[in-house]
Amino acid sequence: MKRLWIDSDTASDDAVAILMALRWPGVHVEGVSIVAGNVPVPLGSRNARYTIELCGADAPVYEGASRPLMREPVWAYFFHGADGMGEMNYPEPKRGPASLHGVLAMIEALRRFPGEITLVTLGPLTNLALALRLAPDIVSLVSHCYIMGGAAATLGNITPAAEYNIWVDPEAARIVFHSGLPMTMVGWELCRGEANLNDAEMAEIRALNHPLADFVLDCNRQAIRVNREWLHEPGLPLPDPVAMAVALDPDVVTRASSHYVTVEVSSDLTRGMTVVDERGVLNQPPNLRVVWEIDVRRWKQDLLDVLRES
Amino acid sequence: MKRLWIDSDTASDDAVAILMALRWPGVHVEGVSIVAGNVPVPLGSRNARYTIELCGADAPVYEGASRPLMREPVWAYFFHGADGMGEMNYPEPKRGPASLHGVLAMIEALRRFPGEITLVTLGPLTNLALALRLAPDIVSLVSHCYIMGGAAATLGNITPAAEYNIWVDPEAARIVFHSGLPMTMVGWELCRGEANLNDAEMAEIRALNHPLADFVLDCNRQAIRVNREWLHEPGLPLPDPVAMAVALDPDVVTRASSHYVTVEVSSDLTRGMTVVDERGVLNQPPNLRVVWEIDVRRWKQDLLDVLRES
Amino acid sequence: MKRLWIDSDTASDDAVAILMALRWPGVHVEGVSIVAGNVPVPLGSRNARYTIELCGADAPVYEGASRPLMREPVWAYFFHGADGMGEMNYPEPKRGPASLHGVLAMIEALRRFPGEITLVTLGPLTNLALALRLAPDIVSLVSHCYIMGGAAATLGNITPAAEYNIWVDPEAARIVFHSGLPMTMVGWELCRGEANLNDAEMAEIRALNHPLADFVLDCNRQAIRVNREWLHEPGLPLPDPVAMAVALDPDVVTRASSHYVTVEVSSDLTRGMTVVDERGVLNQPPNLRVVWEIDVRRWKQDLLDVLRES
């Protein structure tokens, strides 16, 4: 059995990623820690708990850092809706959050299962950075850390230079990237274009005629609209589920390599840029595995399989 | 009774400050959290525990953050000696550190005595910054926070622009300065020149013929030498005890005013500078009380009184 | 007749670009200004004059800025050889440089032929930046400015974030990019991979059996070697000739668009990055035309035609 810890700023695409993990055979989600990102922590906590209940699962949800280390929080309501879930206004979940702080819960879980837990981060890296500074020993306790974040030698989404998760808390990202954790970076570019769910694929999901399948599309309805109108992309972008697919099914990755990667923290213009030294000109040891290319059909198949077996 | 929490990178001048607090009438030191600064945490912890035992006190010592948030640690052995205590090689203290992490212990104490605890920070602000990010509620629980750190519109010590404690972890300082805590900044300039203990004053302390009096001078023997030779100052500079005197005896302050104060974090040249908007040109609300001038005789009298009553 | 002004840090690929311009039908090179870049100004001046004489032309060469505005110069001998010309040690040219400073000569030419001169910059933008600050009126006098420099939403060559010409003098580049000049940016990525001259193409050039054809290959012999061994590229990269081809033959460009583009000047990590706001998220008016794609066969044909007609 593979133990997973998910750190998430749960909005609509996080929800799909959490759903994938909960339904993936042989995987046990030990806990979900919530971080400020797309939405404030109380809202992300609610969305995560609703998603878990909808899946009939019981992973505990721990509320974590309510703001980035140094920067003011910047929410992403415009993309995910005022509730972070496409303004579907889902009912209040039955269970509340666990009482332990998300950062402390993550540390405790890693210490309880040394070497066993795979971390998947789907939001800004504030919780993980705080955990690393409070408990440096966790570096050697994590099996692997999959990070949805960054842009590898390509343009960003929130600014021309940076992807949202890293940009929101660049200092946290820098702490994590230089922590020595075994890590894989799954940039936002991997969910663009062909990797978007297109109309036919969304129709296929809808045709499954299953509450979870509907949920995947419904909670992302604003994301679909904004992605098309604002970003001129073809369909539904699912950065967090792509990263989750990479974590759950390594064969989704078709090209990856390890490099020295660092994060810009001093400039306003390039804040949060993930600088990948692809050609090794900085003469630094590699600290991160960068995914350059995924098998788009396989990642979509993974999502469909999870929903089909519902 | 006044409850005190001391956060310290315990080297020689911190030791004197801790001693002052432990012996000040009507004050109870709830705990001492150790932070990386002058010396690594295990050494600072040892020095704090030795000092506490020498005073016959039993304040618990909690080990905290082992490095700054973003920067590599920079130790100050050249000033305090390889043991941080003038290379006096004091014996191992009898008690070990408490098991709780310094940051968590500080949070717990503040929550246990809401509104009652006076914080005195004598090192880099890493522990306090982590506490603020883990437990934002503590902002309203602290009675007042006295910070030994910074330089108010004057030159620094570790660089021309910055004082050591702030320079070591400027990001932590920025978090603290903008936290909304009620704070007083006691810059390093307040222990310079006239505020140094001069030869006559050191002779007066030695003449007390008491182990604690000897300790104050002995553990600082390297600091005295370096201060004279390297900084061309007249005697023994005691930044942490000056800050502690300000915290214990408000009348030590003869001029102070509240301003918007922020910390430079993006430039290498001015990293860690405490920028005091003395004239209000930035149009920001004041966030810090800045001490501009102290009663030098009174602060020295406070130190002597504490030793004399030994 | 099209009037051209070339600004160049003349090393081996600049030489090929200058040769293309001198031999292009209907083009008159009014002057060449030399800037510090690949090589110091006296060496660049010598290389430009040698090239011009070899072509039997008489364009005057004016020596310009001997160093970047703010940064220390960084030469590129490792790529172009100690003489900047593949260590071919070509003989001293017969004519010396013109006496006027390169910046003043450029200003004078632009004022003499208002609206007529096409500027092509093949090195750091120091000369042009100085000209803009000394004579702001030239903004409306330039027909168009083609800039070899930058990297559009892709990795750099000298650092992971930046291309050499822009990195060497990022402040100058920022002045130029925000000057209001009509500009086209030809990034280094356009000469990579397929756009390299490959072995077959180099053999074709050699088979022309002409001194100019030999010159094109000979002066670049170190560039070929370094490009293969160090950058793992297939053959000879010719950034300056590609930019010159774009300036001389607009149909070389197959995809270009106008955007807000600015230059990073404050961070060490991302210094000199050309940040292209491809998706308009910064809400700034476009200031630069970015070439995204060229017709690789056409650019090579342009080069061959120029040599064939020798």
Add this chain to the structure above:
Amino acid sequence: MKRLWIDSDTASDDAVAILMALRWPGVHVEGVSIVAGNVPVPLGSRNARYTIELCGADAPVYEGASRPLMREPVWAYFFHGADGMGEMNYPEPKRGPASLHGVLAMIEALRRFPGEITLVTLGPLTNLALALRLAPDIVSLVSHCYIMGGAAATLGNITPAAEYNIWVDPEAARIVFHSGLPMTMVGWELCRGEANLNDAEMAEIRALNHPLADFVLDCNRQAIRVNREWLHEPGLPLPDPVAMAVALDPDVVTRASSHYVTVEVSSDLTRGMTVVDERGVLNQPPNLRVVWEIDVRRWKQDLLDVLRES
């Protein structure tokens, strides 16, 4: 005879400094170059020419850089009035500016009188920086350069960290400070407090009953008001005349020393700060003489003498 070149953004206090130079025995003002600063170049040019004509002198005025190297210009109308001269609306001067660009005129003068010219800069350092980049040989041609600008280990005026002239064009200041020129920095703090002209001293000047004496006070009438109301200073601050007094009468200086001094250019917060390494911790060779203290009575006497001998 001492040859002077004055570089100025001529507003009210520059005018007094120019007047002092024109009337100082044994001094010949070779030229005045105008730079963007307090006011735009055409207005500064007009004010300089009016002042020169009022003094019955004929020093030529050359218009120079119309904006800082990298930053947008920021005018100081609030301090000097809409005309830069206390809104006295003085008549148009009879002579126009000389036709040569201020930067080129400065270079030409320095080359004409090698080693003889004392430079006095009273505004942002844009002109001098451009001259240094166009003509690096001038470094060895200047006798000495007196710079009104900066703040030595004390607070700034335009921001808490920076003085106006340096803040307006920090990149130019950095170029100048690291140019190797023999330089003396006269910070704005030297004209504060006691060095202000107080009511009695202004009355003494008015009592001279001379057009030049009236001019000194009249053109500064807004400066006096703003200085009192906004800066809570006692009277009329005259930074440029203080710097001019230092240049004309070396004995005005009572304490000065040479240090490594550099200028912050990358941070918004500390932009334009003149970082003086007073204690040598940066281990860099001194590049600037810093004036720490002046003989306040002597500088005022110098001004009065100049007016009295009118």
